[in-house]
Amino acid sequence: MAETRSLDGRAPAQRPLSPHLQIYRPMLTMMMSIVHRITGAANYFGTILLAWWINAAAGPSGYARFQWFAGSWIGRIILFGYTWSVIHHMLGGIRHLIWDSGRGFGANEREWLAAANLIGSIAITIILWVIGLLAMGGSQ
Amino acid sequence: MTAPRHIRTPLARVRGFGAARSGTDTFWHQRVTAVASVPLTIAAIVIMIMLLGRNQAAVAQILGSPLVAIIMLLFVVSITAHMRIGMQVIIEDYVHHDPLKLVLLVSNSFFAIIVGLTSVYGLLKLSFGL
Numbered sequence: 001m002a003e004t005r006s007l008d009g010r011a012p013a014q015r016p017l018s019p020h021l022q023i024y025r026p027m028l029t030m031m032m033s034i035v036h037r038i039t040g041a042a043n044y045f046g047t048i049l050l051a052w053w054i055n056a057a058a059g060p061s062g063y064a065r066f067q068w069f070a071g072s073w074i075g076r077i078i079l080f081g082y083t084w085s086v087i088h089h090m091l092g093g094i095r096h097l098i099w100d101s102g103r104g105f106g107a108n109e110r111e112w113l114a115a116a117n118l119i120g121s122i123a124i125t126i127i128l129w130v131i132g133l134l135a136m137g138g139s140q
Numbered sequence: 141m142t143a144p145r146h147i148r149t150p151l152a153r154v155r156g157f158g159a160a161r162s163g164t165d166t167f168w169h170q171r172v173t174a175v176a177s178v179p180l181t182i183a184a185i186v187i188m189i190m191l192l193g194r195n196q197a198a199v200a201q202i203l204g205s206p207l208v209a210i211i212m213l214l215f216v217v218s219i220t221a222h223m224r225i226g227m228q229v230i231i232e233d234y235v236h237h238d239p240l241k242l243v244l245l246v247s248n249s250f251f252a253i254i255v256g257l258t259s260v261y262g263l264l265k266l267s268f269g270l
Contacts, residue, residue, distance in 0.1 A: 004234070005201045011156065029200045033211075040226045040227075040230075041226075041227065041230060043219075044223045044227055044251075044262060045228065047220065047259075048225065048255060049261060050216070050255075051255050051258045051262065054203065054212070054258075054262035054263055054266075055258065055259075055262035055265075056257050056260070057196060057199045057200045057203050057262070057266060058200065058262065058266065059196070060197075062194045063195075063196035063199065064196070067156065084182065086185075090177070090178060090181055093174050093178065094178060096174070097171070097174060097175065100171065113161055114233065128185065128189070132189050132192050134190055134192060135190075135192045136192045136193035137193060140171070
C-alpha cells in the first residue's frame with residue numbers, strides 16, 4: 001500500500017523503517033548468529049562431497065579420483081573449510097540447544113558462549129587436521 | 141444482519157499459518173535432528189579419520205561393516221533431514237517473491253532427498269557387497 005495517501009491528500013508520512021543489520025555496531029554474539037546460518041548453508045552444499053566420497057568407495061578408479069581431489073591444494077582448502085564449518089555449526093547448535101532449555105541468556109553467559117563457539121571451532125578443527133595428517137603419515 | 145459464515149475464532153483460523161503454511165512441526169524436527177546429529181557427527185568424524193590414508197578396498201570393507209554402516213546411515217539421514225529444514229527457513233526468510241519461493245522450496249526438498257538417498261544407496265551397496 002505504498003501509494004496510499006493520507007486523508008487530507010498529502011504524501012504518506014516518511015516513517016522510520018525497523019532497524020536492520022547496518023544500523024548496529026557489529027557484536028560477537030551477532031556475528032556468531034550470522035556465521036551459524038552461513039556455516040549451515042555451507043554444510044548443506046558440503047554434503048555433495050560426503051555423497052561423492054561414500055559412492056566413490058565402491059570402486060578403485062572412482063576412489064582414486066576422489067583421493068586426487070582430496071589431496072589437491074584446492075581440495076585440501078575446501079575440506080579444511082568444510083571441517084571448520086561443520087564443527088562451528090555443531091558447537092553453535094549446542095549453544096542453541098542450551099538456549100532452548102532457557103539457560104545461557106545472561107550478559108556474561110552469552111558473550112562467553114559466543115567466544116567459546118569461535119575459539120572452540122578453530123581449535124578443534126586444527127586438532128582434527130593434525131590427527132588426520134598424522135594418521136595419513138605426514139605429507140601424503 | 142447476516143449470520144457469520146463460520147463460528148471459528150480468529151485464533152483458530154490463523155493458528156499454524158506462518159510463512160511455511162504449517163505449525164511448529166518443523167521447529168521440533170529441527171531440534172530432534174540437531175540433538176541426533178551431534179553424537180552422529182562426532183562418530184562420523186572418528187570413522188573418517190580412521191579411514192584416512194587407507195586404500196579403496198579397506199575403505200569399502202570398513203564403511204560397509206555393520207556398525208560403521210549403521211552409524212553412517214543414521215548420520216546421513218539425520219543431517220539431510222536437518223539441512224532440509226534449515227535451508228527452508230533461509231528461503232522463507234529472504235525470498236518474498238512467491239513463485240520463486242515455491243521453486244526454491246521444492247528444489248530444496250529435491251536436493252536434500254537426492255543427496256540423502258544417494259548416500260544411503262552407496263552405504264547399502266557397500267554393506268551388501270553388490
